[in-house]
Amino acid sequence: MNNPLVEIRFPVLGSKLKIDNGYSLYAAIKKHLTDNKPELLSDGNIPTTVRLSTIRGTYLSDGYIQVKSFSRLKIRCDIRYGYQLITALDNQLLGLPGGSVFVESGNLQKIAPSKTLRSRIVVIKYPREAELTYQSALDKSKQDQFIESCYKQLNKHQIKGTVTITEREGKPIINTITIEKTPAIQHYLGFGITVSDLTDEDSIKLQMVGIGGKSHFGCGWFDRWEERCED
Numbered sequence: 001m002n003n004p005l006v007e008i009r010f011p012v013l014g015s016k017l018k019i020d021n022g023y024s025l026y027a028a029i030k031k032h033l034t035d036n037k038p039e040l041l042s043d044g045n046i047p048t049t050v051r052l053s054t055i056r057g058t059y060l061s062d063g064y065i066q067v068k069s070f071s072r073l074k075i076r077c078d079i080r081y082g083y084q085l086i087t088a089l090d091n092q093l094l095g096l097p098g099g100s101v102f103v104e105s106g107n108l109q110k111i112a113p114s115k116t117l118r119s120r121i122v123v124i125k126y127p128r129e130a131e132l133t134y135q136s137a138l139d140k141s142k143q144d145q146f147i148e149s150c151y152k153q154l155n156k157h158q159i160k161g162t163v164t165i166t167e168r169e170g171k172p173i174i175n176t177i178t179i180e181k182t183p184a185i186q187h188y189l190g191f192g193i194t195v196s197d198l199t200d201e202d203s204i205k206l207q208m209v210g211i212g213g214k215s216h217f218g219c220g221w222f223d224r225w226e227e228r229c230e231d
Contacts, residue, residue: 022218
């Protein structure tokens with residue numbers, strides 16, 4: 001591959017952030033690029049091929065996390081665009097609702113394989129059906145339907161693996177992504193998803209393509225099992 005895909009990791013400094021910081025993080029990066037590096041945008045937006053993760057930390061209360069030494073702003077993109085992003089974002093302050101973060105110098109890393117990958121939240125829109133709600137998410141048939149939709153997306157990319165809904169204390173993990181677009185605020189629910197039994201090739205591919213929508217906002221972002229943090 002002439003222009004391989006990589007992961008950029010920027011250490012961040014700050015006090016606290018909302019757990020659901022995906023959209024606000026995207027909006028802050030987009031504004032910074034608009035003001036300083038508009039050539040890195042495509043039709044005024046971050047290119048669709050670029051994937052962003054939420055910033056993680058340790059859980060505080062009321063939907064907030066504490067930014068810690070392990071907290072990172074992580075972006076996956078092609079290596080050429082990655083070098084441009086590092087130049088644009090190194091040593092910059094990003095203002096987010098509920099807190100700000102100072103982005104330190106980033107570094108490029110190869111995307112490493114793992115037999116098991118986990119995503120904090122996967123959001124899949126069901127055609128001609130109501131959006132997922134907390135009540136419907138507890139229904140076993142709805143969970144089975146969600147898993148089936150995940151398998152369809154894996155098959156589309158010729159990825160083989162075992163999909164399960166991640167559980168905590170015997171209950172499915174259900175998370176929210178909030179998109180604050182004027183004039184309305186939109187909320188989408190999704191499940192925490194684990195994909196296991198992956199080959200090295202399929203593991204790397206899954207980290208590059210993800211599952212579901214809202215990939216600019218941290219949804220469908222899969223990490224190696226050992227890299228999961230406390231939120």
